[in-house]
Structure formats: C-alpha cells, structure tokens
Amino acid sequence: MSSRISDPTNIVPADKVPKSTAPDVGWRKNPKQQRAVITAEALTEATRQIIVREGFKNATTNRIAEVAGVSVGSLYQYFPNKQAIVKALIEETVSSAATRIRVCLRELMDAPLEPALHQIFKLLFEIYKENYFILFDIVDEIPEMREYSKSISIGIYTNSTNVAFLEQHAHELSVTDLRSALMIVEQATIRNMQHFITENPTNLTEDQLIDELTKMAVNYLTK
Structure with missing residues (x-):
C-alpha cells in the first residue's frame, strides 16, 4: 500500500470533470x-x-x-431554453455539494478511519436530504435529463479527493484496489441512503443508519 501523505491539505487540486466527459x-x-x-x-x-x-x-x-x-x-x-436552466441547476447543486464533501475529506485526512467515515457519511446524508429532488427525483420528472445527470455526480466531482482519502488511510485498509473499493462503498452507501429517505422500511433513526453504514464500510475496507 502507498505511504501516508505528508501534507493532506495540499494533496490534490479541486476535482474536475475531464474535458472529454464534462457536461455542457x-x-x-x-x-x-x-x-x-x-x-x-x-x-x-x-x-x-x-x-x-x-x-x-x-x-x-x-x-x-x-x-x-x-x-x-x-x-x-x-x-x-428551460432545459438549459435545469442543467445549470443540477450542475450548481452537484458542484456545491462536492465542495462541501471535499472540504470535509481534507479536514479528516489524519483522523482515524472509522470516525472519519462516520462524519463523512453524516454530511453526505444531510446533502442528500437537502437536495433529494435535484439529485435523484429530477430524472423521473424530466426523463430527458437522465443522461445528463449520469455524466455529472458528486462522486465524479470528488473522485480524486475520495481516492486520496483512502490512500491516506492505506495503513488501516486490507483492500488493495482502492478505486474498486471506493466504487463499492459509494454505491452501497448511496443506495441505502436513498432507500432510507424515501421509505425507511426498518424504522431506523438517522443516527442508527449512519452508524450501520459506517460499520459496513469499515468492515469491508479493513477485514
């Protein structure tokens, strides 16, 4: 595994969508x-x-x-036209959310993995609750935005910082393919949060959900 990063405040520039895939x-x-x-x-x-x-x-x-x-x-x-305004709205929402996530990740680079993930998941859940319609439901309301929404996401905008966070905690991890591990943790976390916000079939509290998601991620990454 790679060594820890000596200066976590200067690990990566702001994540940017590659020009070849950047949405217009x-x-x-x-x-x-x-x-x-x-x-x-x-x-x-x-x-x-x-x-x-x-x-x-x-x-x-x-x-x-x-x-x-x-x-x-x-x-x-x-x-x-109005479609262009909706695209700007999606981009603005995702970009703002990604900035909040990047700041949190950078502040937690030297924190132990489990409490760091707990704090990150808590913030991510708050962002999803605040912006659920724009981040999830808008593609049902406006099907023609589905492909655009796929090309622009919080995960895409924060990818470099997400990977740097895992690299910084490499000494705590058992997984070796960090990008694949990141994808698995991201998707499991997002789907569970999404399901909780819309249905919450188990009557978990928000705090319990964050606790369980943190345990799931830590167990996967370290066992």
Missing part, C-alpha cells in the same frame, strides 16, 4: 459580472421552486422569469 450546461452567455451571476442564480432558484412545487410542465420561461423577478429577455440573455 448550454449557457447562451456565461455570467461573470456580479449582477449577471445574481440574475442567473435567481433563475435557477426560481426553476427549482417551480419544478418542486408545480412540476416541470409548468416551468415555462415566462413563469421562471416571473418567479425570479426578471424579464424574459434577461432570461434569454443567459439561457436558450
């Missing part, structure tokens, strides 16, 4: 000035509210502009 949001004009950024954010937030409360069919460009408090002309300065 479809901006008509990428906002750079503060006023433009505020307008674009207002449009994506308005789209989020409308889709969640009224459904995608009611998220017309006129309705989005109305809720955002801007003119339709301003909307079309930045986005060619």
Whole structure:
C-alpha cells in the first residue's frame, strides 16, 4: 500500500470533470459580472421552486422569469431554453455539494478511519436530504435529463479527493484496489441512503443508519 501523505491539505487540486466527459450546461452567455451571476442564480432558484412545487410542465420561461423577478429577455440573455436552466441547476447543486464533501475529506485526512467515515457519511446524508429532488427525483420528472445527470455526480466531482482519502488511510485498509473499493462503498452507501429517505422500511433513526453504514464500510475496507 502507498505511504501516508505528508501534507493532506495540499494533496490534490479541486476535482474536475475531464474535458472529454464534462457536461455542457448550454449557457447562451456565461455570467461573470456580479449582477449577471445574481440574475442567473435567481433563475435557477426560481426553476427549482417551480419544478418542486408545480412540476416541470409548468416551468415555462415566462413563469421562471416571473418567479425570479426578471424579464424574459434577461432570461434569454443567459439561457436558450428551460432545459438549459435545469442543467445549470443540477450542475450548481452537484458542484456545491462536492465542495462541501471535499472540504470535509481534507479536514479528516489524519483522523482515524472509522470516525472519519462516520462524519463523512453524516454530511453526505444531510446533502442528500437537502437536495433529494435535484439529485435523484429530477430524472423521473424530466426523463430527458437522465443522461445528463449520469455524466455529472458528486462522486465524479470528488473522485480524486475520495481516492486520496483512502490512500491516506492505506495503513488501516486490507483492500488493495482502492478505486474498486471506493466504487463499492459509494454505491452501497448511496443506495441505502436513498432507500432510507424515501421509505425507511426498518424504522431506523438517522443516527442508527449512519452508524450501520459506517460499520459496513469499515468492515469491508479493513477485514
């Protein structure tokens, strides 16, 4: 196994989606000035509210502009259609969540594996609860977004830091193929959290779920 990293605060640059697979949001004009950024954010937030409360069919460009408090002309300065706004909303949600995860991972590089995983899983669960519709349900509401959503995920955006975290804890692990182990832990964790949020058939508490997922991951990675 690889040796521990001497400076965990400088392990990797911010994870980036490879250019060959980076999703195209479809901006008509990428906002750079503060006023433009505020307008674009207002449009994506308005789209989020409308889709969640009224459904995608009611998220017309006129309705989005109305809720955002801007003119339709301003909307079309930045986005060619409502689908492009939804893509920007997904990217914004995933990017923000990934930043929170990366910060947590870097802060826990030198912490023992089990408590570190527990804290990471707790944060991940909070993110999924806060953004469940955008991260999971939106593909059912808008099937044409399914392929786009596959190309952009928290796991993709945090992959380098995730692997670095496992490398930093290599002395505690029994697995040798870290990328495969990461994939297995990620998928098992995500599916269980998703199932818990939507159904919770076992009546576990949130704390119990995080405890059990932590035990599962630690047992797999170290036994």
